[in-house]
Amino acid sequence: DAKTTQPTSMDCAEGRAANLPCNHSTISGNEYVYWYRQIHSQGPQYIIHGLKNNETNEMASLIITEDRKSSTLILPHATLRDTAVYYCIVRVYGQNFVFGPGTRLSVLP
Amino acid sequence: DTGVSQNPRHKITKRGQNVTFRCDPISEHNRLYWYRQTLGQGPEFLTYFQNEAQLEKSRLLSDRFSAERPKGSFSTLEIQRTEQGDSAMYLCASSPSGSGVNEQFFGPGTRLTVL
Numbered sequence: 001d002a003k004t005t006q007p008t009s010m011d012c013a014e015g016r017a018a019n020l021p022c023n024h025s026t027i028s029g030n031e032y033v034y035w036y037r038q039i040h041s042q043g044p045q046y047i048i049h050g051l052k053n054n055e056t057n058e059m060a061s062l063i064i065t066e067d068r069k070s071s072t073l074i075l076p077h078a079t080l081r082d083t084a085v086y087y088c089i090v091r092v093y094g095q096n097f098v099f100g101p102g103t104r105l106s107v108l109p
Numbered sequence: 110d111t112g113v114s115q116n117p118r119h120k121i122t123k124r125g126q127n128v129t130f131r132c133d134p135i136s137e138h139n140r141l142y143w144y145r146q147t148l149g150q151g152p153e154f155l156t157y158f159q160n161e162a163q164l165e166k167s168r169l170l171s172d173r174f175s176a177e178r179p180k181g182s183f184s185t186l187e188i189q190r191t192e193q194g195d196s197a198m199y200l201c202a203s204s205p206s207g208s209g210v211n212e213q214f215f216g217p218g219t220r221l222t223v224l
Contacts, residue, residue, distance in 0.1 A: 004144065019217075041200070041218075042217055043113070043200050043215030043216050043218050044152065044200070044202075045215070047214065059207040096142070096157065096165070097152075097154065098154070099144075099151025100153045101150055102151055
């Protein structure tokens with residue numbers, strides 16, 4: 001079973017920041033937080049991952065709370081092409097990914 | 110394009126027929142994974158290979174399913190005596206092994222429809 005809880009769906013206006021929350025209250029010390037997204041009819045795409053510190057790359061920022069029980073993925077300027085299902089996954093290195101149903105993000109014009 | 114490729118992209122078959130899918134991973138990746146995804150759900154792990162060795166199989170992988178990776182490069186997933194419940198997207202992913210957290214890179218998937 002997935003170890004994370006995410007909202008089923010969210011809307012975001014084009015050009016605004018999209019903030020996608022994820023709860024992982026049972027996360028253990030050696031588990032990383034990963035985010036993937038899946039655009040319709042494509043395979044999942046890696047976005048970002050982190051352990052304790054906040055992370056940023058060209059796609060997004062990942063904010064992890066100090067107690068690591070939750071995190072937020074931030075898409076700073078959402079575009080229509082960011083419409084997708086976003087998956088938050090916690091995983092120990094070497095283990096397989098366990099995907100939940102994710103959050104369906106709709107970016108609206 | 111040096112990403113993960115899967116063939117065919119779509120397969121329609123009649124119940125009871127056998128089907129085989131192929132996955133070509135990123136060339137330097139020695140780990141290869143198979144997932145199944147049904148409508149509205151996230152991908153579910155089926156099995157994975159380290160080089161040619163099949164190291165883990167999910168209980169979802171019934172006796173009708175078999176996966177191979179004969180030379181540690183491409184992999185095939187065969188479903189025998191297909192059932193309507195096998196209709197799904199079958200995804201392949203690859204990753205390097207070694208140190209680091211090793212994100213998996215997914216292919217576009219093969220969509221199977223069993224009539």
